[in-house]
Amino acid sequence: MQALSVSNLTKKYASGTEALKGVSLEIPEGDFFALLGPNGAGKTTLIGIATGLVNKTGGTVSVFGYDIDKNPEEAKAQLGLVGQELNFNPFEKPFDIVVNQAGYYGIPRSKAIPRAKQLLEDLGLGEKMYQSGLTLSGGMKRRLMIARALVHEPRFLILDEPTAGVDVELRRSMWDYLKKLTAGGLTVLLTTHYLEEAEQLASHVAIINKGEIAAQGSMQEILAMHDGSESKDGYRGGKLEEVFLMLTSDK
Amino acid sequence: MNNYRRWISFYTMVRRDVVRMFRIWVQTFLPSVVTSVLYFLVFGTVLGSRIGDMQGVPYMTFVVPGLVMLSIVTTSYSNTSFTFFSSKFFARSIDEILVSPTPPWVMIAGFIGGGLIRGLLTGAIVLLVSVFFTELSLSVHSALIILGFALLTCLVFALAGLVNGIYAKSIDGINLVPTFVLTPLVYLGGVFYSVHSLPAWWQAITYANPLFYLINGFRYGFLGTADVSLWISVAILGTMIVVLVSINWYLIRKGLGLRQ
Numbered sequence: 001m002q003a004l005s006v007s008n009l010t011k012k013y014a015s016g017t018e019a020l021k022g023v024s025l026e027i028p029e030g031d032f033f034a035l036l037g038p039n040g041a042g043k044t045t046l047i048g049i050a051t052g053l054v055n056k057t058g059g060t061v062s063v064f065g066y067d068i069d070k071n072p073e074e075a076k077a078q079l080g081l082v083g084q085e086l087n088f089n090p091f092e093k094p095f096d097i098v099v100n101q102a103g104y105y106g107i108p109r110s111k112a113i114p115r116a117k118q119l120l121e122d123l124g125l126g127e128k129m130y131q132s133g134l135t136l137s138g139g140m141k142r143r144l145m146i147a148r149a150l151v152h153e154p155r156f157l158i159l160d161e162p163t164a165g166v167d168v169e170l171r172r173s174m175w176d177y178l179k180k181l182t183a184g185g186l187t188v189l190l191t192t193h194y195l196e197e198a199e200q201l202a203s204h205v206a207i208i209n210k211g212e213i214a215a216q217g218s219m220q221e222i223l224a225m226h227d228g229s230e231s232k233d234g235y236r237g238g239k240l241e242e243v244f245l246m247l248t249s250d251k
Numbered sequence: 252m253n254n255y256r257r258w259i260s261f262y263t264m265v266r267r268d269v270v271r272m273f274r275i276w277v278q279t280f281l282p283s284v285v286t287s288v289l290y291f292l293v294f295g296t297v298l299g300s301r302i303g304d305m306q307g308v309p310y311m312t313f314v315v316p317g318l319v320m321l322s323i324v325t326t327s328y329s330n331t332s333f334t335f336f337s338s339k340f341f342a343r344s345i346d347e348i349l350v351s352p353t354p355p356w357v358m359i360a361g362f363i364g365g366g367l368i369r370g371l372l373t374g375a376i377v378l379l380v381s382v383f384f385t386e387l388s389l390s391v392h393s394a395l396i397i398l399g400f401a402l403l404t405c406l407v408f409a410l411a412g413l414v415n416g417i418y419a420k421s422i423d424g425i426n427l428v429p430t431f432v433l434t435p436l437v438y439l440g441g442v443f444y445s446v447h448s449l450p451a452w453w454q455a456i457t458y459a460n461p462l463f464y465l466i467n468g469f470r471y472g473f474l475g476t477a478d479v480s481l482w483i484s485v486a487i488l489g490t491m492i493v494v495l496v497s498i499n500w501y502l503i504r505k506g507l508g509l510r511q
């Protein structure tokens with residue numbers, strides 16, 4: 001079963017920008033999948049279409065076999081989204097934000113409250129639970145968004161740059177937490193600009209550039225695209241970084 | 252999503268909005284109390300005694316239904332226009348609902364539900380305030396008609412406010428209509444006078460004002476007398492609901508201007 005199946009997806013914004021020019025990709029159930037690409041490549045657009053926040057221009061998308069046009073409610077019920085931009089009302093308390101999110105998925109409060117408390121504790125927000133969202137630091141806001149995305153126990157979690165602005169230690173604990181969830185069968189789609197992070201975590205990768213998939217495959221296959229030679233200029237990042245630059249650089 | 256889950260989602264939206272309006276009651280409920288106290292003082296107590304009777308009842312008793320209506324109309328309208336607009340504009344918290352399996356019509360119902368409750372509560376508060384000013388001599392002809400008109404009026408203006416919230420591109424876009432359209436329509440719709448005390452040409456204009464029929468029907472519930480037949484009022488209210496539901500339905504299908 002494919003957690004996400006995207007076929008020939010196109011998106012042209014009203015402004016005329018062609019953000020996606022026929023993208024196809026498959027994410028198998030249980031996979032940890034990294035979607036990588038430079039700024040403006042179309043990652044957030046792709047995620048927006050899959051989660052119902054952006055209308056597509058052409059192509060098809062299905063989530064666990066549910067077509068997003070024909071069965072939008074079933075498709076959405078499978079998904080949890082941690083968006084790139086902060087999108088919660090900062091005047092509300094983290095506890096309420098997470099409990100209400102469960103409500104939108106049809107989960108009654110009696111069930112949602114213990115789950116929300118547990119998630120917020122697990123993500124280190126136990127003490128901030130009942131304070132206004134305004135009092136959260138940047139990293140705490142991200143973690144709140146993760147708790148919110150998990151409260152309905154989705155089978156498929158999409159994270160759009162969740163670690164931007166999160167310190168090293170927290171980032172590690174965040175990944176440990178997510179690894180635990182993937183061990184329990186959760187499928188993850190991650191976008192990040194920290195390529196070492198992707199290299200360590202993901203088992204499959206797609207590199208998207210200017211609205212087109214430049215490469216797609218298992219992490220080993222992608223890494224093997226680079227011959228291992230030292231780059232000319234002194235600086236050298238991980239191997240994935242070299243492949244990424246080779247595929248997306250204009251030079 | 253089965254109906255039980257839809258109901259939970261709807262309940263969540265309404266509950267969230269009600270919690271919000273009580274948390275900021277100074278901004279949501281107090282203004283209506285303050286303005287209605289002022290109206291009752293000025294028009295009821297000070298001027299009312301000089302005006303004497305209107306439609307055969309003391310002026311104060313005549314004015315109460317109109318003032319309750321004024322608060323109902325403006326609060327139910329501004330509640331939906333503001334909550335919808337702010338959730339799409341500030342912090343985009345509407346994404347929380349958009350990513351969920353909540354169907355668009357349940358989302359609409361959720362926003363309307365909040366407006367309905369705020370409108371009815373505010374109307375009840377203003378009515379309570381009026382009781383003090385009329386020395387408990389408030390006449391009630393038919394509680395059912397009063398409640399029915401209050402409910403349907405809330406529905407109409409919550410729906411209208413939602414249309415405004417959907418189209419608004421800036422915060423000014425939701426403040427303009429209440430100030431320049433709603434308030435004048437309510438004032439000129441016979442809150443303060445019986446239409447029969449107007450010159451013929453002004454009467455004719457008043458008959459083109461939909462708010463006139465709502466106030467007329469609502470007042471009938473209190474006084475048992477009306478400027479025009481109750482059935483005309485009901486028909487106008489029904490027409491407005493049908494038109495507004497159709498507009499909202501059309502906007503839902505278009506994606507409510509929420510998706511790029």
Ligand SMILES: Nc1ncnc2c1ncn2[C@@H]1O[C@H](COP(=O)(O)OP(=O)(O)OP(=O)(O)O)[C@@H](O)[C@H]1O
Binds near residue numbers: 014015018040041046
């Ligand atoms: N709402 C919008 N209206 C018009 N154009 C848009 C809109 N959102 C994105 N775009 C354009 O679509 C293209 C893809 O943007 P997108 O946000 O999907 O990129 P991204 O890969 O997520 O980039 P980043 O890594 O910077 O987050 C860009 O050219 C962007 O300018």
Ligand SMILES: [Mg+2]
Binds near residue numbers: 043044045084160
């Ligand atoms: Mg992005």
